[in-house]
Amino acid sequence: MSSELSAPFEPESVRVARVVREQIVDGSREPGSRLVERDLAAELGVSRIPVRDALRTLVAEGLVTPRPRTWAVVREFSDADVDHLHEVREATDPLHFRLAATRRSPEQLEALTEAWQREDAAARAGDGPTARRAGADFHERVVEAAGNPVLLELHLVIASRVRWLLGQHLDLQAIADEHRELLDAVRDGDGEAAARLAGAHLGTSRAAAQERRA
C-alpha cells in the first residue's frame, strides 16, 4: 500500500502519535487547542482508528488532556505542574544517574557521549530544537544505562514533558555544560558524584522556572 522501506513494521497509530507529539512539544500546536479525531485523521490521511490509538498514547504521556464525550485538548502546563514534575525528578533523576554510573556498559557510555556531543554542537550553533532533542536523548540513554526497565518505563511516561521543560530553558549551553559533568561522573563510575550532580542539575532547572515566572 505504501513505502515499506524494510522497516520492521510500524503501525500508522505509532506514526500518528509521533507526528502529533512532535508538534506538541515543539509548540506548533497551541496548548489548549482542540484535537478532533476526524480532523486529525483527514490531516494525516488515515482513518479515525489509528488516531484514536495515538491519542490514547499521548494521553498516557500526559501531553493531551482528555475530555470524555466532548473533545481532547493539547495539555496546558501550569506553574504547579512544573513544580510537581521537578519534585518527582528529584527522586528519580539521582537514581538514574547513580545506577547508570555503576552499571553502564561501554556501548552505553558511547551512546551517552554521542548524545552529549550532538547536544553540545547544537547548543553552540544555536539550534534549539536539535539541542533539546539531543538533551532528551541524553536523559533517556542514561535511564537505559541504569539497567532497570521499570525505571525506563516510568521515565517514558514523563519524558515528553521533560522535553517540553527543556524547551522552556533559554540557556541551552548551560544545560549542555552540566550534562558534560554528569557524563564525566558516569564515565568514572562515580555513582555518588553523579547523583549529587543530578540534584544540582535539577536545582538549575528549578531556578530557571522560578525566574521565568518573575
Added chain:
Amino acid sequence: MSSELSAPFEPESVRVARVVREQIVDGSREPGSRLVERDLAAELGVSRIPVRDALRTLVAEGLVTPRPRTWAVVREFSDADVDHLHEVREATDPLHFRLAATRRSPEQLEALTEAWQREDAAARAGDGPTARRAGADFHERVVEAAGNPVLLELHLVIASRVRWLLGQHLDLQAIADEHRELLDAVRDGDGEAAARLAGAHLGTSRAAAQERRA
C-alpha cells in the same frame, strides 16, 4: 482514584479494562496466556474496538505484553522484574510517605484510615483478595495525599504490578501491621519517620520475595 459519582458515563472500554485487569492481578488468567481480541470481545459481549482500547490501557499498565502483528499475552513476571520493581519503589515510596505525612488533609487521613481498617479486617479474616485490594487502596491513597498529580500518575503505571506483588505475599497480617505503623506516622505528620518506615516496609517485601525463590 475513582470518584464514580453517580456514574455519569462509563465507556465499555473502561469496563473491559477493569474486568481483564482484575482477572490478571487475581491470577485467574495465566501469565503467558494469549489475549485474542476477537475472543475477548465475544466473551464480554462487545466488539473488538473497546477490547483494543482496553488492551492498550493494560499494556500501558505493564500487565499485558504486546506482540505486534501476532497476539498479546498476559505478562509474566521474572525474578528480575520483581527486583526492578523494588528498586524503583525504594526511590518513590519513601517520597510518597514523606509528602503524605506533611500534606495530607484531614479527609485524606480519614480515607487512609478507612483503607487500613478494611485491610486489617480482611487480613484477620483470611480473605486474601480483599486484603490485597485494600492494601493497594492504602498505597494509592497515600499517593493521593502526597498532593502531586505526576507522582500519582507514575504510581498508577506500576500500581497493578504492586498489587500483583502484594498477592505473592503470604503473611498478609504482617503487611497490615506495617501499614498501621505507616498510618500512624502520616497521622502524626512525621515525614522522616514515614519515609524511614516505608524503606523498612520495602525491605520486608524484598525479603519475602527472596524467600519465595529459595
Added chain:
DNA sequence: AGCGGGGCGATGGTATGCCATATTCGCCTC
C-alpha cells in the same frame, strides 16, 4: 429584551467487515 425549549450539527463510542501478514501444518521432494 430576556428566557426557555426544541432541533440540528458536531463529536466521540462502537459495530462490522476487509486486508495484510505471520504462523502453522501438511505434503512433496530428495
Added chain:
DNA sequence: GAGGCGAATATGGCATACCATCGCCCCGCT
C-alpha cells in the same frame, strides 16, 4: 525420514458506517 515449500488459517491493523449524546443556536413566548 528430514527438510523445505506452499497453502490455509489465525489474527491484528485499518476503513467505513451508524448511533448516542452533548452543545449551541435560533425561534417563539412572555
